[in-house]
Amino acid sequence: MPGESLVIVGATGLVGRTFLKVLDERNFPVERIKLLASSKSAGTEIDFKGDKISVAEFNINQFQRGDIALFSAGAQLSKEVAQTLASNGVTVIDNSSAWRMDSSVPLVVPEVNPLDANWNKGIIANPNCSTIQLVVALNPLRSIASINQLIVASYQATSGAGASALEEMKQQSEDVTHGRDISIDEFPHQIAFNVIPQIDVFEDLDFTKEEWKLVNETRKIFDDQNMLISATCVRVPVAYGHSEAIHINLDKPISVQEAKHVMSAGQGLTVIDNPNNMEYPLAINAEGKMMYLLGE
Ligand SMILES: NC(=O)c1ccc[n+]([C@@H]2O[C@H](COP(=O)([O-])OP(=O)(O)OC[C@H]3O[C@@H](n4cnc5c(N)ncnc54)[C@H](OP(=O)(O)O)[C@@H]3O)[C@@H](O)[C@H]2O)c1
Incomplete structure (x- = not known):
């Protein structure tokens, strides 16, 4: 089955590892997946669907047009790179606080306002956990x-x-x-x-x-x-x-x-x-x- 091309940014963190668990549990169709984190974790191996995937150091050249990038590595990194990635055809789904209150970015909880995702311009924010x-x-x-x-x-x-x-x-x-x-x-x-x-x-x-x-x-x-x-x-x-x-x-x-x-x-x-x-x-x-x- 053809699938999406995913990049997980912050893959070694608590949220990044939970992304992988949920993608696996939901059998999300994945054609290609890249795991990125800071230089500290480069080379760390993480299991995904029975494969060991090596984590690479974050670099903006790791992305390709059409990728879906799940960002969970803090607001600063998201602020620095999300717009550039979006203008290069990457869809950024950002878990940090960087873009949540930007009026050009939809803030989406799938159970509540899924249709807001439709007016995204390349960045979709998700809210704080308590929200x-x-x-x-x-x-x-x-x-x-x-x-x-x-x-x-x-x-x-x-x-x-x-x-x-x-x-x-x-x-x-x-x-x-x-x-x-x-x-x-x-x-x-x-x-x-x-x-x-x-x-x-x-x-x-x-x-x-x-x-x-x-x-x-x-x-x-x-x-x-x-x-x-x-x-x-x-x-x-x-x-x-x-x-x-x-x-x-x-x-x-x-x-x-x-x-x-x-x-x-x-x-x-x-x-x-x-x-x-x-x-x-x-x-x-x-x-x-x-x-x-x-x-x-
Ligand atoms: N929306 C929500 O419900 C929710 C809930 C909890 C957290 N968050 C947000 O999600 C983010 C991560 O939370 P967490 O609990 O997973 O934190 P965490 O366990 O501390 O993990 C942080 C992750 O970000 C990576 N990272 C940090 N700086 C980086 C950089 N400059 N370049 C590339 N990767 C970098 C870390 O890599 P290393 O392992 O290499 O350091 C690690 O993978 C935070 O922005 C937090 O505010 C959102």
């Missing part, structure tokens, strides 16, 4: 009511900050448990046995960049600049799986039963909501999935 799960959860409700106001608090896993951050949480947990000194490189404070109410830098009104991403990206995806949104983003010592507590104010009353009904049919959602049996979403069960508990 993705928020909009996927709320989208089905928008078929029965409009959202006037949204207040969200996140409990974000350390994997969201990359492979080294996840490693730091594990190492600190061991060091604290054994009474050893800890080192802090990836987070503003100790993350083991702690929660940190800061993700990224502080910006306007003392909200963090992560909190503004949730606000602005959600408005862009839902195409509603008037939606009132307030976000509080907190890092917690969880390995994988972000959790969120979301309160919404709708333009008309709906029952929990109605909400459950439409959300259960929503794309990409599993509703787990049986408090009497202590059944609700748990981060440890959430890796690779999305799950929701509903309440009044």
Whole structure:
């Protein structure tokens, strides 16, 4: 079967390796695949569909017209090269924050606004992880009511900050448990046995960049600049799986039963909501999935 020509940029990272896992699980038709990362990982071998593929150092000459490039190597690299690649006939699907708020670039979550991908000019952005799960959860409700106001608090896993951050949480947990000194490189404070109410830098009104991403990206995806949104983003010592507590104010009353009904049919959602049996979403069960508990 003929397939696509793919280039994975940031292939050795947590997100890059997840791209490969999902492409494999979905049996995405791949004719040719290149794996790129920094010079540090050049020569590393990664398994894909039973083949060992050698990672090459990133270089703009590695791309060909018609390639689909999945970028997950930080915003700086995406800013530097995405437009040049797009004008040379490469479709860049960018996982970083570089292009999300650019009005000429669609910001797409396939379960929510897939058709926006059609007006791309060579770059398609995908949102921050905490925005993705928020909009996927709320989208089905928008078929029965409009959202006037949204207040969200996140409990974000350390994997969201990359492979080294996840490693730091594990190492600190061991060091604290054994009474050893800890080192802090990836987070503003100790993350083991702690929660940190800061993700990224502080910006306007003392909200963090992560909190503004949730606000602005959600408005862009839902195409509603008037939606009132307030976000509080907190890092917690969880390995994988972000959790969120979301309160919404709708333009008309709906029952929990109605909400459950439409959300259960929503794309990409599993509703787990049986408090009497202590059944609700748990981060440890959430890796690779999305799950929701509903309440009044
Ligand atoms: N949209 C989302 O849901 C979401 C979620 C998490 C992360 N992200 C974003 O995705 C990106 C990667 O996250 P991650 O968790 O995978 O981080 P990570 O585990 O730290 O991996 C970073 C990857 O980028 C590569 N890289 C770094 N600098 C590079 C350069 N100058 N040239 C080529 N490759 C370079 C690294 O290669 P080496 O191994 O050689 O260093 C590695 O493959 C970040 O931009 C992050 O903000 C998005």
